Amino acid sequence: MAKKSVIARNEKRIKLVAKYAVLRAELLKAGDYEALRKLPRDSSATRVRNRCVLTGRGRGVYAKYGLCRHMFRKFALEGKLPGVKKASW
Structure with missing residues (x-):
């Protein structure tokens, strides 16, 4: 589990990105x-980090599911992720 301060810092960054997105795009277009x-x-x-929605882990996160590799494996084996099954060949 990631520290709550790290998760909060990332949430703050997400809000700031949303707040300044339009202004940033206009400035880039104008070349200012x-x-x-x-x-x-x-x-x-670029300062926003993809984090696991359950644990807050910042590395090994599958963006499509929003889960880190540990939670992804756990839920996949329990059958809680539709369409995901263990590979065998």
Whole structure:
């Protein structure tokens, strides 16, 4: 389980990205890099981390499911993810 402060920081970044998305797009289109530089750093989409919705784990996250590899495997084996089954050949 990730620390609550790390999860909260990422949530804050997600809100900032949404808040400044339109302004950032306009500035990029206009080529005004000085104004872009003055925006908050955390308003950039590259600073947002994909995290597991259950555990908050930041690495090994399947974006399609929003789960880390541990939770994905657990739910897949329990049959809680529709259309997912263990491979065998």
